[in-house]
Amino acid sequence: SRALPDVRDGLKPVHRRILYAMKDIGLYHNKPFKKAASVVGEVLGKYHPHGDGAIYDSLVRMAQYFSLRYPLVQGQGNFGSIYGDNAAAYRYTEARLNTIAEDMLNDIDKGTVDFIPNFDDSTTEPTVLPSGLPNLLVNGSSGIAVGMATNIPPHNMAEVIDGTIAYIEDPEIDTEGLMKHIKGPDFPTGGIIQGMRGIKKAYGTGKGKITLKARVNFEQMKRDKEAIVITEVPYQINVTNLISKIASLVNKKKITDISDLRDESDKEGMRIVIELKRGANKKVVLNQLFKHTTLKSSFSMHLIALVDNEPKVLNLKEIIGHYVDHRREIVRRRTQFDLDKAEARAHIVEGLKIAVANIDEVVRIIKTAEDTNDASLKLQKKFELSELQAQAILDMKLGRLTGLEREKLETEY
Numbered sequence: 001s002r003a004l005p006d007v008r009d010g011l012k013p014v015h016r017r018i019l020y021a022m023k024d025i026g027l028y029h030n031k032p033f034k035k036a037a038s039v040v041g042e043v044l045g046k047y048h049p050h051g052d053g054a055i056y057d058s059l060v061r062m063a064q065y066f067s068l069r070y071p072l073v074q075g076q077g078n079f080g081s082i083y084g085d086n087a088a089a090y091r092y093t094e095a096r097l098n099t100i101a102e103d104m105l106n107d108i109d110k111g112t113v114d115f116i117p118n119f120d121d122s123t124t125e126p127t128v129l130p131s132g133l134p135n136l137l138v139n140g141s142s143g144i145a146v147g148m149a150t151n152i153p154p155h156n157m158a159e160v161i162d163g164t165i166a167y168i169e170d171p172e173i174d175t176e177g178l179m180k181h182i183k184g185p186d187f188p189t190g191g192i193i194q195g196m197r198g199i200k201k202a203y204g205t206g207k208g209k210i211t212l213k214a215r216v217n218f219e220q221m222k223r224d225k226e227a228i229v230i231t232e233v234p235y236q237i238n239v240t241n242l243i244s245k246i247a248s249l250v251n252k253k254k255i256t257d258i259s260d261l262r263d264e265s266d267k268e269g270m271r272i273v274i275e276l277k278r279g280a281n282k283k284v285v286l287n288q289l290f291k292h293t294t295l296k297s298s299f300s301m302h303l304i305a306l307v308d309n310e311p312k313v314l315n316l317k318e319i320i321g322h323y324v325d326h327r328r329e330i331v332r333r334r335t336q337f338d339l340d341k342a343e344a345r346a347h348i349v350e351g352l353k354i355a356v357a358n359i360d361e362v363v364r365i366i367k368t369a370e371d372t373n374d375a376s377l378k379l380q381k382k383f384e385l386s387e388l389q390a391q392a393i394l395d396m397k398l399g400r401l402t403g404l405e406r407e408k409l410e411t412e413y
Contacts, residue, residue, distance in 0.1 A: 003145035005152070007305040007312075007319060008326035009104065009129040010136025012143065014058045017047040019072060020126055022097050023105050033076045033094035040090050049119045052090075059095060060087040067236075068139045069154035069188045072101040082189065082270075084238040103132035110337040112330045130330045134160050134323045136305060140185075148311055150304040153185035153210075153235070167320045175204045178316050185299075190215055190232030202301035203316035214295040218282050221275060225259070226282050228289070230272040234297045239263075243272065245293045255288045257281070349413045351389025352396060356406050358383065362393060 005012050011019070021042045027034055040055050048055055061067045063075030066082045077093035080086055087093060097105075107130050115124035140154040163181035167173055184199040193199065194211040202208025212234035219227045233239060243263060249255045257280035264271040276285060290296040303314050307322060314322070355362045365382060369375035376390040385393070399405065 001306060001309065003143035004148075004150050004304060004306050004311055005136055005141040005143070006128055007136060007307050007314065007322040009131035010134070010139060010141055010152075010305075011104075011129065012058075012141070014043075014048055014050075014055060015062060015072075016129055017043050017125060018055065018059055018062065019097065019101050019105060019129065020108075021047060022073075022095070022101075023108070027096040028102060029074065029097055029099045031096060033074070033096050036075075036077075036090040036093040036095045039095055046123055047118050047125050056087075056090045059090075060093075062101075063095060066189050069186060070098075070100050070138055070157060072098055072104070072139070074098050082233075082238075083240045100133065104129050104135060106130055106132050107330065107334045110334045112333045112337070128326070130334075131323070131326065133157065134164055134320065136319060136323070137182075141305075145311065148304055149302055151300055151302045152305070153299060153301060154187060155182060155184075156186035159183060159186070163316075164320050164324065167317065168324055171321070173317065175200070175316055178320070179203060182316065185210070185301075187212070187235040189235050189237070191234045192232075198301070202303065206303040206313040206315050207301065209298055209300045211296065211298050213290065216286060216295075219273075223278070225278055226276050226280070228274040228276065228282060228286055230274070230295065231270055233270070234294065235299060237294045237297060239270070239272070242294055246274065246289065249288075249292055254292060255285060257285050346413060347386070348389060348392045349409055351385050351392050352400070353409055353413065354383050354385065354389075355379075355393040355396065356401065356409065359401060366394070 002013060009016065018039065022039055025034070025038070025042055027039070036056065036059060039059060040052050043055050044050075044052055059073060060075070060079050063071050063073040063079045065071055073095050074097070075093060075095050078085070078088040079093060108126060112130045114127045116127055117123075118125050136152060137155045137160045138157050140152045142151045143149065159182045163178045166178065166181050170177070179200070182203075184193055184196070192213045192215055194213055198208045198210035200208070202210070214230050214234060215232035217229045217231065219229050221227050233242065243261065246255075246258070246261055250258050250261070257277050258274055259277045260273075260275035262273050264273055274285075274289075276282060303316075303319065304311055305314060305319070306312075307314070312318075361382070362379065365378045366375045369378055372394060375394060376387065379385055379390040379393060380387065400409075
């Protein structure tokens, strides 16, 4: 359970605990950032009795725009880069929840999910989040458990939600029908997926392999020279290693038509320029780069997640089906919670209405009673009230007896 995500909220325990702890200390998207160290401390002390490094690494990944398609945490400070740089230590960085993580946590206080005791019985933690969005498909997941590994790619949220709606409207829909909405994975770093066969196989059977290529353009340079410009790389590729590999191929004369290599990336995005010698065949050079470097790489999709705490290989339809069942349960439990709350309040308001209608008698009973307990018992007997209603009448302020307040009670009821 530590290495595989739950099919319902797409999270492993450490991520769930981080998000829940951040909500607990009020780190919402519209509140100030707080030191990552205090988040790590909160999670470590209350929910996750493992290494602080494991917690911080998970927190960092949830804030990286190049790791998650829709980051769940907003980070401030150095949270690492696509060049393979590590994040700064947790005493330097700050974090708070992203709006999308708040959607994952919505209604958790309304009895929608089960809570279990934490490791030392001092508090409780949720077994799953209400998960207002299909996070398992949207952000993907990867993990190596014992004898099995999961590798679920991220997807475009609009597509996944359209697919989910299509499933709700027609539960008999097949993989092909779902693929009209969910065309394939959508990686945060961009790139191009070659062909549909791997995607279809993975969505139909739960296992498949796709080939990812970098996005490249050809540009005309001065003096009749041309350049290959890389603007997007495959998912989880370390750009520093990629540039070093290209340089090494040139030095070893494996690729002979490259005259210059430079990284012009900036705030606008990635731009790696590979200048070619005059008269070089750009397509040949590009094919050599695809062959010898990670500009072309494969991604093995293993759609494995926990269903009722048991690891299962799932196809696309099953993942969506389990998510929809989970949401139905959440909405049912939330509605029950709201109903119980409203009924409890209506019961009290009924009592107050009786008191206001018979106020002279109520005042007489309270005045002549020996103590609060006696007054409560007499009110219950006289007006057939419950103990809660009688207590509410005794707690009532005199200001509630004005005409306007009486009207308010009617309206609330």
